[in-house]
Amino acid sequence: MDYKIAVIKGDGIGPEVVDSALEILDAVGAKYGHRFHYTEVLAGGCAYDDCENPLPKETLDVCKASDAVVLGAVGGPKWDDLPGEKRPEAALLGLRKELGLFANLRPAILFGALKDACPLKPEIIKDGLDICVVRELTGGIYFGDRGFKDTDMGPAAYDIEIYAEKEVERIAKVAFDMAMKREKKVMSVDKANILESSRLWRKTVEKVAKDYHEVSLDHMYVDNASMQLIRDPKQFDVIVTTNMFGDILSDEASMITGSIGMLPSASLGGDNKGMYEPVHGSAPDIAGQGKANPLATILSMAMMLKYSFGLGEESDCIEEAVTKALDAGYRTGDIANEGEKVISTAEMTAAVKSYL
Amino acid sequence: MDYKIAVIKGDGIGPEVVDSALEILDAVGAKYGHRFHYTEVLAGGCAYDDCENPLPKETLDVCKASDAVVLGAVGGPKWDDLPGEKRPEAALLGLRKELGLFANLRPAILFGALKDACPLKPEIIKDGLDICVVRELTGGIYFGDRGFKDTDMGPAAYDIEIYAEKEVERIAKVAFDMAMKREKKVMSVDKANILESSRLWRKTVEKVAKDYHEVSLDHMYVDNASMQLIRDPKQFDVIVTTNMFGDILSDEASMITGSIGMLPSASLGGDNKGMYEPVHGSAPDIAGQGKANPLATILSMAMMLKYSFGLGEESDCIEEAVTKALDAGYRTGDIANEGEKVISTAEMTAAVKSYL
Numbered sequence: 001m002d003y004k005i006a007v008i009k010g011d012g013i014g015p016e017v018v019d020s021a022l023e024i025l026d027a028v029g030a031k032y033g034h035r036f037h038y039t040e041v042l043a044g045g046c047a048y049d050d051c052e053n054p055l056p057k058e059t060l061d062v063c064k065a066s067d068a069v070v071l072g073a074v075g076g077p078k079w080d081d082l083p084g085e086k087r088p089e090a091a092l093l094g095l096r097k098e099l100g101l102f103a104n105l106r107p108a109i110l111f112g113a114l115k116d117a118c119p120l121k122p123e124i125i126k127d128g129l130d131i132c133v134v135r136e137l138t139g140g141i142y143f144g145d146r147g148f149k150d151t152d153m154g155p156a157a158y159d160i161e162i163y164a165e166k167e168v169e170r171i172a173k174v175a176f177d178m179a180m181k182r183e184k185k186v187m188s189v190d191k192a193n194i195l196e197s198s199r200l201w202r203k204t205v206e207k208v209a210k211d212y213h214e215v216s217l218d219h220m221y222v223d224n225a226s227m228q229l230i231r232d233p234k235q236f237d238v239i240v241t242t243n244m245f246g247d248i249l250s251d252e253a254s255m256i257t258g259s260i261g262m263l264p265s266a267s268l269g270g271d272n273k274g275m276y277e278p279v280h281g282s283a284p285d286i287a288g289q290g291k292a293n294p295l296a297t298i299l300s301m302a303m304m305l306k307y308s309f310g311l312g313e314e315s316d317c318i319e320e321a322v323t324k325a326l327d328a329g330y331r332t333g334d335i336a337n338e339g340e341k342v343i344s345t346a347e348m349t350a351a352v353k354s355y356l
Numbered sequence: 357m358d359y360k361i362a363v364i365k366g367d368g369i370g371p372e373v374v375d376s377a378l379e380i381l382d383a384v385g386a387k388y389g390h391r392f393h394y395t396e397v398l399a400g401g402c403a404y405d406d407c408e409n410p411l412p413k414e415t416l417d418v419c420k421a422s423d424a425v426v427l428g429a430v431g432g433p434k435w436d437d438l439p440g441e442k443r444p445e446a447a448l449l450g451l452r453k454e455l456g457l458f459a460n461l462r463p464a465i466l467f468g469a470l471k472d473a474c475p476l477k478p479e480i481i482k483d484g485l486d487i488c489v490v491r492e493l494t495g496g497i498y499f500g501d502r503g504f505k506d507t508d509m510g511p512a513a514y515d516i517e518i519y520a521e522k523e524v525e526r527i528a529k530v531a532f533d534m535a536m537k538r539e540k541k542v543m544s545v546d547k548a549n550i551l552e553s554s555r556l557w558r559k560t561v562e563k564v565a566k567d568y569h570e571v572s573l574d575h576m577y578v579d580n581a582s583m584q585l586i587r588d589p590k591q592f593d594v595i596v597t598t599n600m601f602g603d604i605l606s607d608e609a610s611m612i613t614g615s616i617g618m619l620p621s622a623s624l625g626g627d628n629k630g631m632y633e634p635v636h637g638s639a640p641d642i643a644g645q646g647k648a649n650p651l652a653t654i655l656s657m658a659m660m661l662k663y664s665f666g667l668g669e670e671s672d673c674i675e676e677a678v679t680k681a682l683d684a685g686y687r688t689g690d691i692a693n694e695g696e697k698v699i700s701t702a703e704m705t706a707a708v709k710s711y712l
């Protein structure tokens with residue numbers, strides 16, 4: 001089969017990790033007889049530098065006309081003083097909204113070979129960790145109205161957290177479908193003791209649950225969830241939550257694995273179109289030095305094969321190759337222990353390729 | 357001196373831990389020549405049971421007429437199905453708002469004797485932890501308008517996050533004043549890359565910082581803060597943040613100490629009036645059995661002596677007595693390791709008293 005992929009390398013280490021990931025993708029294509037057609041477009045700081053717009057119309061058009069989007073990373077101190085709509089992050093929000101990518105899947109997995117990097121004690125982690133955070137990505141306070149207002153207390157600024165039933169319904173379905181392929185447990189996180197939008201969230205998730213008799217559903221307040229992720233992360237299978245709470249909790253869940261340089265993500269819409277990117281940032285301090293860890297982006301390609309193209313075997317093949325490279329001791333700087341040999345981005349790519 | 361204290365024992369283990377704390381307070385009073393006059397009033401589930409109102413007017417009146425309020429804990433499964441304004445939690449929100457308690461101080465401290473309970477690896481914690489989270493408590497999305505609305509996507513519910521400059525100014529001052537007595541470092545946490553209210557927050561905190569040349573100020577996005585608390589909690593001294601982010605991060609900070617049964621809190625207003633309560637909940641499962649750990653409530657009394665009454669020496673005396681009791685090996689069930697002798701609430705109280 002032929003697949004059209006929009007490629008946004010972005011800023012910092014983005015280009016390096018994307019190049020590495022596409023090399024792996026091509027190797028998988030050669031092995032299984034698929035052809036991936038790449039169209040490179042600009043977004044983020046580099047797009048701003050090029051045309052003063054972090055998300056040019058051409059970029060959006062190409063992404064809309066593609067089967068999937070690969071994104072490296074955007075942002076860096078260079079663009080930190082720009083106004084909101086010019087900043088690299090604006091490209092992310094624009095892509096999510098314009099492509100309708102309402103479901104952000106963030107697996108928090110502990111790789112056996114990297115267990116030592118986990119900041120939590122071994123008694124807590126035991127034989128590993130495998131949580132999938134499903135974050136709503138095109139609603140809530142990220143996209144509600146915002147502005148300024150005069151109040152009793154003087155000038156004020158506001159942002160509106162808002163959720164429609166339909167928005168909650170569709171993200172809940174993603175979470176339950178995901179749970180059906182896993183441990184069949186969904187934890188919905190909200191702040192229903194305070195927020196009206198959370199009460200609507202909870203009620204709607206309960207309604208969706210009726211169609212999934214095999215999945216057990218529980219609810220947790222967000223403050224408690226932030227504690228439980230540390231106290232006993234193994235209690236979680238799928239966590240589903242709002243855009244804002246998901247931003248916080250998915251990063252917390254990533255950090256408890258200790259290997260944020262390893263974690264992929266997928267942002268999905270109603271059809272199979274998706275955007276795939278590593279969880280880590282643009283790491284400007286090591287950009288262009290061939291030091292970056294490409295594994296999170298490579299694993300994002302595995303998610304793309306699975307979720308956008310339905311190629312389960314090809315996806316597994318990448319994941320297994322990454323595991324084997326780690327088990328064989330290959331380490332970029334970010335995941336190396338003291339005394340371990342540190343290899344380059346290119347060497348790690350070659351290692352993974354050799355195990356495909 | 358004479359002090360008037362409103363006492364809200366509340367639900368679950370609330371009465372037991374408050375009784376213990378008042379016993380310690382009386383002992384300190386006897387030692388230093390102060391007299392504490394208690395007026396017991398109802399709030400929370402027990403108030404609802406009594407008069408179908410979780411926060412009766414009489415309770416508010418007594419609290420307003422007192423120099424400080426002691427609160428045990430409110431809530432429990434018994435009242436979980438009541439509508440929002442009848443629920444025990446509504447009493448907390450009402451007390452905070454009506455008493456003008458805009459600053460919630462939540463120290464996250466690791467007690468030397470309880471180091472083993474910390475869920476983070478010893479390399480991360482090293483010689484201990486001492487973070488103070490300063491959470492805004494009477495503004496933001498907790499108290500903004502909320503309701504229902506018809507949208508393009510159908511029926512929706514919303515909540516408004518709103519902050520006035522003056523609200524940010526006064527909580528920022530609390531944080532900087534606190535930092536002056538500590539390591540002189542403030543980390544302000546927001547989501548200024550997305551929220552208008554966070555941009556106002558950041559700008560206002562910057563303005564307040566100009567009056568505190570000795571204090572260093574940094575900003576962090578909330579998603580990053582939730583990671584950094586796990587990766588390297590020792591980088592923090594004072595964290596100041598909004599009501600909603602503070603709810604999440606203060607609980608996360610408590611959990612990384614591993615001893616949530618030990619942590620006190622203070623909620624302060626513009627004058628010296630304050631409400632003092634343990635961070636832990638009402639623990640209905642062990643209520644009435646004399647098993648509860650009273651130390652968080654006892655330590656809350658130390659905060660009261662310091663912040664509401666300006667009695668530093670008396671406050672230190674309590675903190676030292678608690679440390680000595682722990683060092684001597686006294687343990688309630690929640691903080692006992694396997695094989696350690698478990699004592700009752702009353703025995704722990706007696707132990708602390710013996711070290712005053």
Ligand SMILES: CC(C)[C@H](C(=O)O)[C@@H](O)C(=O)O
Pocket residue numbers: 089092247549550579
């Ligand atoms: C960069 C920022 C706008 C973004 C977000 O808050 O969604 C990021 O934190 C993320 O999680 O992808």
Ligand SMILES: CC(C)[C@H](C(=O)O)[C@@H](O)C(=O)O
Pocket residue numbers: 193194223445448603
């Ligand atoms: C019970 C709840 C309303 C409350 C809050 O969210 O403020 C609690 O979580 C707290 O932190 O004191």
